[in-house]
Amino acid sequence: MFSPSPLPGLKNISPYVGGDSDISGFDKVIKLASNEGAFGPSQKTIKAINNSIKDSHRYPDGDSQELREAISQKYSLELERLVCGCGSDELINLLCRTYAAPGDEIVHTAHGFAMYPIYAKTVGAIPISAPENNITACVPNIVNAITERTKLVFIANPNNPTGTYLQASQLISLHQQIPSNVLLIIDSAYAEYVQEKDYSPGIELAKQNNNVIMLRTFSKIYGMGGIRLGWGYFPKEVADILNRVRSPFNVSFVAQAAGLAAIQDDEFVKSSQNHNHRFLKWTQDKLRSLGLVVPDSFGNFVLVRFPNSKNEKDNDKSAEKADAHLKSCGIIVRRLAGYGLPDALRVTIGTEEEMKSVINSITEFLN
Numbered sequence: 566m567f568s569p570s571p572l573p574g575l576k577n578i579s580p581y582v583g584g585d586s587d588i589s590g591f592d593k594v595i596k597l598a599s600n601e602g603a604f605g606p607s608q609k610t611i612k613a614i615n616n617s618i619k620d621s622h623r624y625p626d627g628d629s630q631e632l633r634e635a636i637s638q639k640y641s642l643e644l645e646r647l648v649c650g651c652g653s654d655e656l657i658n659l660l661c662r663t664y665a666a667p668g669d670e671i672v673h674t675a676h677g678f679a680m681y682p683i684y685a686k687t688v689g690a691i692p693i694s695a696p697e698n699n700i701t702a703c704v705p706n707i708v709n710a711i712t713e714r715t716k717l718v719f720i721a722n723p724n725n726p727t728g729t730y731l732q733a734s735q736l737i738s739l740h741q742q743i744p745s746n747v748l749l750i751i752d753s754a755y756a757e758y759v760q761e762k763d764y765s766p767g768i769e770l771a772k773q774n775n776n777v778i779m780l781r782t783f784s785k786i787y788g789m790g791g792i793r794l795g796w797g798y799f800p801k802e803v804a805d806i807l808n809r810v811r812s813p814f815n816v817s818f819v820a821q822a823a824g825l826a827a828i829q830d831d832e833f834v835k836s837s838q839n840h841n842h843r844f845l846k847w848t849q850d851k852l853r854s855l856g857l858v859v860p861d862s863f864g865n866f867v868l869v870r871f872p873n874s875k876n877e878k879d880n881d882k883s884a885e886k887a888d889a890h891l892k893s894c895g896i897i898v899r900r901l902a903g904y905g906l907p908d909a910l911r912v913t914i915g916t917e918e919e920m921k922s923v924i925n926s927i928t929e930f931l932n
């Protein structure tokens with residue numbers, strides 16, 4: 566008896582595990598597990614979504630033309646080099662499919678976004694993890710990880726889940742040391758949250774080089790994770806290839822309408838940035854004052870390190886137990902054991918009320 570068998574290696578992939586959305590016994594939970602914007606979509610975006618529903622029997626524009634024009638205008642980018650996707654996730658997938666073959670290598674940082682190695686494996690490529698320095702991407706280690714078989718280098722900046730970032734000058738130095746036939750993908754999903762002067766989302770590098778890509782998403786500051794919309798700025802030849810291999814209607818009618826409204830809503834972005842700046846600092850300060858180790862984060866989340874559960878005396882203060890306690894208070898955060906950080910939890914910056922509940926719950930847990 567023969568049965569259909571998938572391509573070799575696919576059964577070894579551990580599927581991505583997203584943040585939970587509910588806790589049994591709770592009608593309403595505080596969900597801070599997926600770095601979704603604290604306020605959901607803006608009022609203007611909601612209005613655009615509602616208006617678009619009545620026409621959603623129509624196929625969308627396969628080129629997301631109007632949306633790309635708006636992005637092109639906002640960031641002074643060449644229209645033909647912009648490609649939109651069903652989340653930036655789709656673009657990560659397409660890049661792996663298009664540029665890596667079985668046996669090729671795809672480099673990512675040790676605690677880089679989980680989908681990089683997953684998509685590498687889906688095409689039979691080998692994910693290569695470059696060690697970090699103090700949970701921060703390390704340029705020499707990334708360069709050392711590159712071999713003749715390397716096709717793609719992914720760097721999330723700031724990185725999820727660590728929250729750390731490489732300065733613009735470090736990205737330039739990284740690019741200078743990467744062979745010209747290797748694509749450097751700067752995934753700037755959290756760019757809008759960063760306020761540091763030495764940060765760049767990679768626009769200039771992507772504009773000036775034919776082996777650099779910048780990815781962006783509407784899932785974070787724009788609060789549109791459920792809509793599924795991302796975009797990238799690609800070298801012309803790469804954009805051309807992606808447009809050949811992507812599905813023809815990869816961005817839905819509703820997503821295009823929502824994105825168009827969202828990208829023009831600077832006021833909403835500004836107030837979300839201000840909120841995040843204030844409560845990121847507030848949350849970090851409170852957690853540190855409780856004696857926890859909290860590296861500086863530059864996204865809309867913090868990494869919180871709890872006493873190592875392998876140490877008998879600290880066993881009852883482990884990240885695992887903290888997570889259980891938070892859940893018992895109706896709060897969902899993200900465990901990071903799957904990222905190789907078993908002592909850490911990642912907490913998204915939510916509303917003021919939500920952050921106060923988190924701090925109260927962790928204070929209670931530690932006492």
Ligand SMILES: Cc1ncc(COP(=O)(O)O)c(C=O)c1O
Nearest residue numbers: 652653654721725754782784795
């Ligand atoms: C660094 C990074 N890149 C990409 C993504 C995927 O985002 P999207 O919702 O646009 O697919 C995420 C989502 O959490 C992320 O953290």
